[in-house]
Amino acid sequence: MRIKSLIAATLAMAAVAAIAAPAARADDIEETAAVCSACHGEAGVPVDKSIPAIWGQNEGYLYLQLRDFKVGNRKNVNMSEIAAGMEKPVMKALAAYFSAKPWPNLQEPSAPHDVAVHAENINNSAGCKGCHLENWQGDSVTPRVGGQGIQYLRETMAQFRSGERANNPWMAALLKTYTDADIDALARYLAGY
Numbered sequence: 001m002r003i004k005s006l007i008a009a010t011l012a013m014a015a016v017a018a019i020a021a022p023a024a025r026a027d028d029i030e031e032t033a034a035v036c037s038a039c040h041g042e043a044g045v046p047v048d049k050s051i052p053a054i055w056g057q058n059e060g061y062l063y064l065q066l067r068d069f070k071v072g073n074r075k076n077v078n079m080s081e082i083a084a085g086m087e088k089p090v091m092k093a094l095a096a097y098f099s100a101k102p103w104p105n106l107q108e109p110s111a112p113h114d115v116a117v118h119a120e121n122i123n124n125s126a127g128c129k130g131c132h133l134e135n136w137q138g139d140s141v142t143p144r145v146g147g148q149g150i151q152y153l154r155e156t157m158a159q160f161r162s163g164e165r166a167n168n169p170w171m172a173a174l175l176k177t178y179t180d181a182d183i184d185a186l187a188r189y190l191a192g193y
Ligand code: HEC
Pocket: 008, 009, 011, 012, 015, 032, 033, 035, 036, 037, 038, 039, 040, 050, 051, 052, 053, 054, 062, 063, 065, 066, 075, 076, 078, 079, 082, 094, 143, 156
């Protein structure tokens, strides 16, 4: 096991222990949220590039992801274990808590012109912004993807495409039609948006 995954596993275990305690009251949510910050970042900037920003993410989307990790529709070695013991009111409270935070600046560089044109052409034919809206901010259960981390974006789109992330059949079907170069262009464009 690599050191990094050892640390992640230890953190995940600590998170599970903290969340197993009753934690639906507002002051308890603060305590539970501190556990999340060990990976998702004290100021909203994740500690590792494979971890998505959740500060300022849309509330309905955050709740649905926690629910999907809990019931197994979406799987991840850390998040599945963390969500497994969570009751609905705790997931709702965490979604409200993190969505109310400001979106962090992950300092991702803007995509070069040719990459941006490639990504915009895909958006024009697929209508991504029909759902992800102006400035890629999303709303409600549709996630904000503008300014998300590039490595996470690349990985999660590849996981939709391979079927490893199976909690949204529409996104999976759409991404199946794209090449690695398409996904790379989209990730670079969205991260630097
Ligand atoms: C041990 C590290 C770790 C801890 C602790 C952790 N997370 Fe995560 N979280 C991750 C990783 C890694 C992912 C990306 C999973 C994937 O690629 O599918 C993730 C994904 C998520 C997502 C999905 C975001 C998106 O854009 O789809 C949400 C929501 C989330 N975590 C919420 C939480 C909450 C709330 C807590 C605290 C209760 C928490 N996480 C604690 C590592 C962690």
